[in-house]
Structure formats: structure tokens, C-alpha cells
Amino acid sequence: MNIPALTIGAVKKSLAEKEISAVELAQEALRFAKEENPKTNAYLLFSDERAVAAAQAVDAQIARGETLGPLAGVPIAVKDVIVTKGVRTTCGSKLLEHYIPPYDATAVQRIEAAGGVIIGKTNCDEFAMGSSNENSAYGPVRNPVALDRVPGGSSGGSGAVVAQGTAVVSLGSDTGGSIRQPASFCGVVGVTPTYGRVSRYGLVAFASSLDHIGPFARNVSDAATLLQVMAGRDAMDMTSAAAPVPDYAASFGKPVKGMKIGLPKEYFEGLASETGDRIRAGVALLEQQGCEVHEISMPHTSYAIATYYIIATAEASANLARYDGVRYTTRSANSATLSDMYTKSRGEGFGDECKRRIMLGTYVLSSGYYDAYYIKAQRVRSLIAKDFANAFEQVDAIVTPVSPFPAFRIGEKTSDPIQMYLSDIYTITGSLAGVPCMSVPCGVTGEGLPVGMQILTKHFGEEKMFQLAHAFEQAGGFAV
Numbered sequence: 001m002n003i004p005a006l007t008i009g010a011v012k013k014s015l016a017e018k019e020i021s022a023v024e025l026a027q028e029a030l031r032f033a034k035e036e037n038p039k040t041n042a043y044l045l046f047s048d049e050r051a052v053a054a055a056q057a058v059d060a061q062i063a064r065g066e067t068l069g070p071l072a073g074v075p076i077a078v079k080d081v082i083v084t085k086g087v088r089t090t091c092g093s094k095l096l097e098h099y100i101p102p103y104d105a106t107a108v109q110r111i112e113a114a115g116g117v118i119i120g121k122t123n124c125d126e127f128a129m130g131s132s133n134e135n136s137a138y139g140p141v142r143n144p145v146a147l148d149r150v151p152g153g154s155s156g157g158s159g160a161v162v163a164q165g166t167a168v169v170s171l172g173s174d175t176g177g178s179i180r181q182p183a184s185f186c187g188v189v190g191v192t193p194t195y196g197r198v199s200r201y202g203l204v205a206f207a208s209s210l211d212h213i214g215p216f217a218r219n220v221s222d223a224a225t226l227l228q229v230m231a232g233r234d235a236m237d238m239t240s241a242a243a244p245v246p247d248y249a250a251s252f253g254k255p256v257k258g259m260k261i262g263l264p265k266e267y268f269e270g271l272a273s274e275t276g277d278r279i280r281a282g283v284a285l286l287e288q289q290g291c292e293v294h295e296i297s298m299p300h301t302s303y304a305i306a307t308y309y310i311i312a313t314a315e316a317s318a319n320l321a322r323y324d325g326v327r328y329t330t331r332s333a334n335s336a337t338l339s340d341m342y343t344k345s346r347g348e349g350f351g352d353e354c355k356r357r358i359m360l361g362t363y364v365l366s367s368g369y370y371d372a373y374y375i376k377a378q379r380v381r382s383l384i385a386k387d388f389a390n391a392f393e394q395v396d397a398i399v400t401p402v403s404p405f406p407a408f409r410i411g412e413k414t415s416d417p418i419q420m421y422l423s424d425i426y427t428i429t430g431s432l433a434g435v436p437c438m439s440v441p442c443g444v445t446g447e448g449l450p451v452g453m454q455i456l457t458k459h460f461g462e463e464k465m466f467q468l469a470h471a472f473e474q475a476g477g478f479a480v
């Protein structure tokens with residue numbers, strides 16, 4: 001069994017032809033992932049027992065001749081900000097080093113109900129804050145494509161395991177780019193669905209109005225299958241949407257001829273040459289498929305980073321207040337008073353980036369600055385969303401780069417937070433607007449570093465996004 005080349009379709013076929021049992025596949029996938037992991041540090045933990053139990057349930061279904069779920073037997077990795085009952089969930093933080101959640105995230109429940117086999121938890125930036133996975137308390141992840149480079153972040157581990165072939169698909173979370181940017185850096189598909197499309201129940205909150213769960217996969221079809229399983233209303237998350245979930249696979253193979261594509265001029269100004277060249281070649285490929293390409297303008301784009309770093313940090317400062325040494329977290333051992341215990345537990349537990357964001361967020365919410373920063377940022381967020389609404393009156397999809405540059409070297413940007421924040425310049429806008437967006441592989445640079453192309457559609461327009469991405473992947477020969 002060639003584990004690193006597996007897709008959901010290949011697993012299905014192997015099980016149907018009795019080439020391998022689900023338990024044998026789980027064991028083989030775990031063995032291979034453990035052997036490979038020292039190269040990248042992408043997994044923080046392997047959930048052997050849980051994986052074997054899930055695989056046994058699939059084998060029992062096969063023995064009874066039952067119809068299998070869409071993820072039957074598929075080895076899946078889950079970002080360590082998504083809670084798993086009885087399986088340690090650290091959020092990449094020292095504070096949660098010993099946290100064992102008492103419940104499963106809805107996404108995890110749905111995956112297992114569809115036959116998925118969760119084999120481990122993946123490394124990430126602490127509480128999903130970062131763009132390079134260097135903010136993890138458990139060490140950086142190395143990009144399997146070039147081991148001296150970052151895999152992107154914050155879902156760096158989830159991007160790396162799919163690229164490395166140590167999971168068939170994985171779950172990440174995206175608040176400002178954390179699925180799309182690592183997907184682009186690692187050369188895999190990464191999808192951030194419409195806000196509310198996938199329940200956030202059990203996703204440890206960073207910035208609740210921006211947080212999304214989404215899939216990583218080696219091809220568009222696998223990403224769509226995983227999203228299909230997770231999508232839909234959940235009574236446990238009141239922001240989850242009741243809108244019906246279409247059959248995403250039904251859009252594959254439908255011609256994209258005549259589809260109107262918008263290229264926002266603000267995203268292409270000053271774009272690094274090699275990334276720009278790859279994206280322009282990608283756009284040409286879409287034109288060859290009969291898409292109509294139009295230049296459009298999204299005039300509020302340049303305010304996105306500032307807006308995001310006010311709203312996201314404000315929400316983070318509130319969400320992270322619960323980690324006080326009383327519940328969930330490691331408690332500082334040497335404190336004399338209660339308030340001493342709070343401050344020492346937080347001071348010793350949080351890493352530098354979390355502290356920076358808690359301070360920024362507390363500042364923008366403080367009484368004298370609330371209107372000047374927080375309220376103003378909310379207004380600008382509406383303008384950015386309006387840019388998208390206007391654009392989608394003219395075009396069916398927007399195409400942009402995912403990141404201004406390909407994977408950078410480990411350590412290259414750690415001393416300059418602003419440079420790091422600029423990594424997300426093209427992904428944050430979609431997050432603020434809450435529209436579906438994804439990264440699809442678009443070739444490599446001269447040095448062999450992957451470049452991802454971003455496709456965005458209107459709210460709940462995932463079907464069209466997948467249709468275009470699938471056509472693009474087939475035309476470019478990027479499909480696995």
C-alpha cells in the first residue's frame with residue numbers, strides 16, 4: 001500500500017476490493033506517519049487507540065455488508081485547536097500542555113460518523129496566531145517540500161502532513177489565512193468555507209467572528225468531500241448556517257466556459273515577480289478554458305491588515321481571558337495570592353505573540369480607544385465586505401494570489417512581526433467578508449517552491465468555487 005499517494009477515492013477502492021482492512025490501513029498509516037514525523041514535527045500526538053477503534057467500526061460495517069460513509073477508513077489529521085474527547089488538545093500552547101477535553105468538536109463527530117479515522121493532532125501556532133508555525137510552544141514545523149523553510153501558519157502541521165503524505169486529508173482552522181496560506185506554501189488544496197458553513201463547536205476560539213474550520217487535501221475533490229461531511233447547521237453553534245448544503249461533487253466536470261472571473265487590481269500591484277508570473281499563468285489557463293477575465297477594483301483592500309489586527313486582537317483578548325490557571329490550564333506553582341496565581345499562570349504560560357495580541361486587543365477595547373479603534377475597524381470591515389458584494393454583482397469568482405511570496409526560511413521573519421503580518425495581505429479580506437475562499441496549487445517557482453492561487457466566491461457559493469478549482473486543477477495537471 002502506497003500510503004503517501006492515497007486519496008479518498010483510493011482508500012474506498014482498496015477497502016471495496018478487500019486489498020486491505022480498515023484496521024490494517026490505520027496501523028500502516030500510523031506507522032508511516034510516526035516514521036516520517038521527525039523530519040517535519042508536523043504531528044504533536046498520535047491517537048492510535050481512537051484510530052484503531054474507528055477503523056474496527058468500519059471493518060464491522062464491511063463485514064455486515066453495510067453501505068460505508070464517504071470517509072470510511074480514511075486516515076485524517078486534526079489541527080490541535082480542535083477538541084477531541086479524551087485526546088490531549090494543546091492549541092500549540094504550553095498553557096494547555098495537559099488539557100484533555102471532555103467532548104468532541106462537531107466537525108470531529110461528523111467525520112467519525114462518516115467513517116473517518118483520526119490518527120493524530122497537528123502542530124500549529126499558539127492559539128492559531130501566526131503565519132509560519134514558529135509560534136508553537138512545541139517547536140516549528142518544517143515544510144516537507146523544503147525542510148529549511150516554514151510550512152506557513154497557523155495550520156502549518158495540517159498543511160505539512162497532507163503534503164508529506166502522512167495523512168490523506170486534514171482539518172485546519174482559518175481566521176485570517178491560516179488554511180489558505182499553509183496550503184499554498186505546502187502545495188496542497190486548502191479551503192476556508194463561508195463563515196457559518198461548518199460549526200465552530202469545539203474549535204478553541206481565537207477571534208470568534210472570523211474563525212472557520214476547513215479541509216486540507218491533495219486534490220479538490222477530496223477537499224470537497226471532507227467539507228461536505230462537516231457542513232451544515234449545528235444546534236451547538238448559533239452562528240452555524242441553516243442554508244442547505246449542495247452536493248459539491250455534482251459541479252465537477254461542468255464546463256467553466258463563460259464564467260466571469262474578476263482580478264482585483266489592488267492585489268496585483270507590487271506582487272513579487274515569480275509569484276505574480278505563476279498566478280498570471282494560472283489566469284491564462286482559466287482563459288483557455290473559456291473563462292472571461294475582467295479587471296475589477298476593491299478599493300478598501302489596503303485597510304484590511306489594520307482592520308484585522310484590531311478586530312482579531314480585541315476578540316482574542318476576550319477569548320483568552322479564560323486561561324487563568326483555574327480551569328483548563330497549567331497553574332503556576334509558586335504564587336502566594338489569587339491574583340498572583342492568575343498573573344503568574346498567564347505570564348509563564350503564554351508565548352510572546354499571544355501576549356502581544358492580548359495587550360493590543362485590551363488596548364483597542366479600553367474605554368478611551370474603543371470608538372477610535374474598535375468601532376472604526378468594524379465600520380471598515382463593512383466597507384471591505386461591501387467591496388466583495390459589489391464585485392460579485394459583476395463577476396462569478398475572484399482570483400488572486402494567496403501570499404505575496406512562497407515559503408520563507410525558518411527564522412527569516414521572526415524578528416519583525418509587521419513583516420509576518422503582511423504574509424496575510426491577500427487572505428485577510430476574504431476572512432473579514434466571511435466569503436468562501438480556497439488555495440489551489442498553481443505550479444512552483446524556479447526553486448521548486450509551491451505557489452497557490454486563491455479563488456473566492458460569494459457567501460455559500462462553494463459549489464462554484466469547487467467547480468472552477470476542479471477545472472483549473474485538471475487543466476493544469478495539478479491534480480493528484
Ligand code: GLN
Pocket residue numbers: 128129130131153154173174175176177178179206312424
Ligand atoms: N496569520 C494570521 C494571524 O496571525 C491569521 C491566523 C489565522 O488565520 N488563524 O492572525
